[in-house]
Amino acid sequence: MRKFSRKFSVFLVGAAVFINLAYADNSTERIKNRGVLIAGINTDVEKFGYKNPQTNIIDGFEIDMVRAIAKKILGNESKIELVPITPRSREYLLYSGKLDIVAATFTITDERKKYYNFSSPYYADGLALMVRKGSNIKSLKDLNGKSIGTAYSATSRGVLRDIAAKSGMKFKFFAFSSYSEINSALAFESVDCFAADRSILAQYANNNTVILDDMLSVENYGIASLKSDTELGKIVNEVVNGLKSSGELDKMAQKWGLKN
């Protein structure tokens, strides 16, 4: 019996050490040891996170924010590794530990807050609709029965589903892995509408398309880290709030031609 209880206490201590190691928040230590902050960013949303095809340089409002966070943690704003993400891949990459943070037009929602720390909002956008010029769709109500392309794992489908439930309208949804695929589907008439945040649609608008006036939601963007990375979440939030209160965030937004 005594032998059994000793074994049991050794097991308990082992389990406690394991749990502690697994859940200890070493997030900023991890980044400092590595010497670089790994951030998931957009490369196809001009002004926010965009890869210039001529220079291959990735830049934008959100990249400036990633730099400010690196400066705070590592004392050097250039110690960043930028990992291109899509709405579909960003949560998986964050969850599997391949990213420290996501700064990529990522809307703060109650559901997502269960899994991630979000900074306070740094930009407010809204869901909008883009259609082909000359199509008879002039506003949301003309979309009844039409097909809509959205990005996988984006908030857009949920917003439109709620609208459908309240209004009695019916939409046919098609999900895509990237915004450029939705844009092609719109151009080739596989879908009647491209639904995404207005700032994203602006990137894809051209002479053959129209962005409708409807703003269907408020999408508050926040910088996310894993819930277990408590310390990192706290620092990220401090940086965002510091940029806000010093007026630096507004200056950054202006630099990129964004109205915050």
Ligand code: GLU
């Ligand atoms: N802001 C949206 C989200 O976090 C993504 C952009 C979109 O596809 O509209 O889900």
